[in-house]
Amino acid sequence: MVVVVGDTLLASRLCASVQAEPGFSTTHLVAPCDSTLLVALAQEGVEAVVIAVHEDVAALRHALVVADADPHLQTIVTVFDQTMKERLGQLWPHLEIVSPAEIVAPSLAGPCVLPGALAAWTDGDRPYVLSDPVDGPRELVRPPSVWPKGVAGLRDRLRQVVLGAHLGQTTSTRMLVVGTGGVGVVLFADFVWLISMGVPPAEAFFDAARVVSTVGPAVAHGGDAYMVFAGLAMLATIAFSAVLTAGFIERFLEPRVLSLFGSRRPPRSGHVVVIGMGQVGLRLCVELRRLGIRVIGLERDSRAPALRVAQALKVPVVHGHGTDRQTLERLSCKGARAIATVGSDDLDNIAVAVSVSALVPHVPVVIRAGEHEVIARPRSFEGLGHLRDVADLATVYVRARLMGRDVDLVATDGETTYLIVGTRCVETVRRDPKLGCRHEMPQVATARQ
Structure with missing residues (x-):
C-alpha cells in the first residue's frame, strides 16, 4: 500500500496511477493533521509514502511525522525550493527529495533550444538534446559566441549597450x-x-x-x-x-536585477524570454544558461522572493505583466529564440501565450501547465505553443521511483511521456484522460512556485 498525502493535481494523478498498477493500493490523505497521518501509517501493508503538497513548509511537516513514525519507510517528498531540497537530503538521507521544477526544466528547455526537441539538459559540462526517443539523447553543439571578434565585435557591444538603455529596465x-x-x-x-x-x-x-x-x-x-x-x-x-x-x-x-553592463545586461537577440520567475522559471533560466543560451526574465511582482535569487544568479529580470504588448516589445521578443511562459497560474500562462503569439507568431512558445485538468490537455491548445504538464511529468517520475526503477530524465511531446536512462528510452507512458483518483479533491488556491 502507498499512502499519498496532498491536495495537488500531482497527488491526485499519482494516486490514480498507482491504483492502476497490479498489486498496488493507495490511501489518499488530502489535507491530514498529524494524528490522521499517523493512523494511516499504522495500517498493515504500508510500504511507501508520497508527500505532494503546495507549500514546502507543509511538506517538511508531513515528512517529519513520517520520519518519526518509521524512519526506514520509503518516503518521497516533492519540494520546489532548491535550497530546501538540498538541505533536507543532507539532514535525512533516507528521504527521496524530488523537485518538480528540476524534473520539468529539461522538457521546458527542449523547444527553447532546438525546434522539435523534447528535452535539453546538461550532464556535467556536456549539453544534450533529445529529439527522437528511439535514437536517444545526442550531444548538443553549443551556440557560437554571440559577439564577433575585432572592430565588429566592439561595434556590436556598443550597439547593445545603447539599445539596451531604451528598455527603461527600472x-x-x-x-x-x-x-x-x-x-x-x-x-x-x-x-x-x-x-x-x-x-x-x-x-x-x-x-x-x-x-x-x-x-x-x-x-x-x-x-x-x-x-x-x-x-x-x-x-x-x-x-x-x-x-x-x-x-x-x-x-x-531596490534589488539589482538589471544593468547596462555585465552579465545582467538585457539581451537583444538569440535569447529566451522566461515569463514568470518562480521556482520553475528560475530553474529553467539556470538550465538554459548552462546550455549556452542567454535569458531574460519577466516578473510582475516587484517584491517576489525569486528576484533576490535571480540577482544572485545574475539573471536579468524586467518588471511587468506578460500580457502587456509594450512590455513584450521591451523584452525584444521579435529577436528571441523562444518564449517560455512558466508562471504558477495556468490561466495566466495561457493568456500570456495568446498575447505573445499575436505579437510574434514566428517565435516558438513553451507553456507550463499542470494545475488545471482541462488546460493540461495538449489538444485543447494545439497551435498555441508547446504545452508541458508539470504534474504529468512529475507523476511519471515519482511512479517510476515507487516501482524501484532508475530514471535519469522524463521528457514529453505533449501526449506521450518518455523515461530516459542513460542514452536509452526505457519506457513510454501515454496519458489516459479517463484515469482519475477516486478521492474527492477540494478546491485549493495554488501557491507561488
Whole structure:
C-alpha cells in the first residue's frame, strides 16, 4: 500500500496511477493533521509514502511525522525550493527529495533550444538534446559566441549597450540615464560655446565645470548671451542633479536585477524570454544558461522572493505583466529564440501565450501547465505553443521511483511521456484522460512556485 498525502493535481494523478498498477493500493490523505497521518501509517501493508503538497513548509511537516513514525519507510517528498531540497537530503538521507521544477526544466528547455526537441539538459559540462526517443539523447553543439571578434565585435557591444538603455529596465536606471545625460549635455554645450569664443580648452573646461556644479564661471565670457545661457544651464543642472541623486538612492534600495553592463545586461537577440520567475522559471533560466543560451526574465511582482535569487544568479529580470504588448516589445521578443511562459497560474500562462503569439507568431512558445485538468490537455491548445504538464511529468517520475526503477530524465511531446536512462528510452507512458483518483479533491488556491 502507498499512502499519498496532498491536495495537488500531482497527488491526485499519482494516486490514480498507482491504483492502476497490479498489486498496488493507495490511501489518499488530502489535507491530514498529524494524528490522521499517523493512523494511516499504522495500517498493515504500508510500504511507501508520497508527500505532494503546495507549500514546502507543509511538506517538511508531513515528512517529519513520517520520519518519526518509521524512519526506514520509503518516503518521497516533492519540494520546489532548491535550497530546501538540498538541505533536507543532507539532514535525512533516507528521504527521496524530488523537485518538480528540476524534473520539468529539461522538457521546458527542449523547444527553447532546438525546434522539435523534447528535452535539453546538461550532464556535467556536456549539453544534450533529445529529439527522437528511439535514437536517444545526442550531444548538443553549443551556440557560437554571440559577439564577433575585432572592430565588429566592439561595434556590436556598443550597439547593445545603447539599445539596451531604451528598455527603461527600472526606475533607478531611467533616473541615472536622464540625470547623467542631462549633466553631460550641459557640460558639453558650455564647453563648446566657450571654445567657439576663443577661450583656451583648459580654461573652457574649468568654467564649464563650474557652471555644471552651479557655482558659476569665474569670469563672465561673451557678454549677455553667455551669461543668460550659463544661468539657465545652472538651473537645469539643479534638476538633473536631483534626478541623478534620486536614481542613486533608488538603485541602492531596490534589488539589482538589471544593468547596462555585465552579465545582467538585457539581451537583444538569440535569447529566451522566461515569463514568470518562480521556482520553475528560475530553474529553467539556470538550465538554459548552462546550455549556452542567454535569458531574460519577466516578473510582475516587484517584491517576489525569486528576484533576490535571480540577482544572485545574475539573471536579468524586467518588471511587468506578460500580457502587456509594450512590455513584450521591451523584452525584444521579435529577436528571441523562444518564449517560455512558466508562471504558477495556468490561466495566466495561457493568456500570456495568446498575447505573445499575436505579437510574434514566428517565435516558438513553451507553456507550463499542470494545475488545471482541462488546460493540461495538449489538444485543447494545439497551435498555441508547446504545452508541458508539470504534474504529468512529475507523476511519471515519482511512479517510476515507487516501482524501484532508475530514471535519469522524463521528457514529453505533449501526449506521450518518455523515461530516459542513460542514452536509452526505457519506457513510454501515454496519458489516459479517463484515469482519475477516486478521492474527492477540494478546491485549493495554488501557491507561488
